[in-house]
Amino acid sequence: MNLYSKAIFLAVCLLLLSGCWNSKELDDLGIVVAVGIDKTEDDQFLLVTQVINPSEIATDAPTTRPPVSIYESTGDSLFEAFRNMTEKSPRKMYLSQLRLLVIGRGLAEEGILPSLDAFYRDHEFRTAFFVTIAKDTGVKDLLKVLTPYEKIPANKLMHSMEAVQRSLGSSKGVVIDELIGQILSKGQSPVLPGLLIDGDSDIGTAIENIEKIDAPTQLRIDNLAVMEEDRLIGWLTPEESKGLNYITGDMKSTTVSYPCGDEGLISVEVLRTDKSSKAKFEDGDPTISIELELEGNVGELDCPIDLTKAESIETINGEVEKRVKQKMEAAIKAAQEDFGSDIFGFGNLIHRKNPAYWKTVEKSWNSKFKELKIDIQVKAQIRRKGNSTQPITKEE
Missing domain, CATH: 3.30.300.210 (Nutrient germinant receptor protein C, domain 3)
Structure with missing residues (x-):
């Protein structure tokens, strides 16, 4: 191989071994496992994210810090609300590990299809997360509740939903692909599982809630919500x-x-x-x-x-x-x-x-x-x- 050929070979190797152009360090990311969305009184979008605290998840030793943190922001659109969250969060929100999307009652009754666009369009979102509706509670109150046994509340809700569908049949998990397909279909309206707070929401946010054998406040999978196109119209028994x-x-x-x-x-x-x-x-x-x-x-x-x-x-x-x-x-x-x-x-x-x-x-x-x-x-x-x-x- 002559000198000219070696130079071309080395140039090609440099192009192929250049690494990931858009890579991000884990220390710079806030891993979001649950998102809550609703409408505020002044008709803005409310966005609530449940973010993992890595240091609390990595150890089994008891600590006084919660395993997740909650961040809240508002905006004229959900995309804007995500960007506005940088004013409060020390890290960029990383959304590829999303487990759960919780929709507030006000937004659900108004219509959810426009709000789903941001979660379906962005390449960072995987489409395997469950979509649910907060019943008789606000999305922020629901995502703030700490859960026993499962450190991460979003994982608890996801596993509970799968268990209810597998062993009881009074609810079922619905992913965003299925939901959008049914909304756009003229021949079928969707249903969505409901989530409830069983107990005092204020007690549920304290670390003492998970330090007792029987947690005073727990999150529960409720029955199915009935939709007409993309609007909530009632609940099944x-x-x-x-x-x-x-x-x-x-x-x-x-x-x-x-x-x-x-x-x-x-x-x-x-x-x-x-x-x-x-x-x-x-x-x-x-x-x-x-x-x-x-x-x-x-x-x-x-x-x-x-x-x-x-x-x-x-x-x-x-x-x-x-x-x-x-x-x-x-x-x-x-x-x-x-x-x-x-x-x-x-x-x-x-x-x-x-x-x-x-x-x-x-x-x-x-x-x-x-x-x-x-x-x-x-x-x-x-x-x-x-x-x-x-x-x-x-x-x-």
């Missing part, structure tokens, strides 16, 4: 929230309990569900057919029932089917009569089945949805009875 998750196929696992006469309860653990929905047309009018199959185990038995008998299992199957169907019907009744908002995506089914018909009702779908006929069929099957086929009291 726990049973209606479960019914919605059955209908949309988001029910992972839950429990179904019912009394057997005056002598006790039976609790069934639902382990898996399989849902199919179809749109049909009868005399030119659409109908929706929902078929739900579920499998479960007997989780608890406090009734004089012999599980070795086939008729006992059939009785349990029938009761589970009836009660699950009641939850699904309650969710549909609330959506049609109380809110007039298609939160199930039935409009999308009709659109795919008959695009020509959909064009005639697309702009007034929520009105048509109120009169939509929906048929529900539920099939339950108990797979396991547990280690005992009769109540323990009877065996003894």
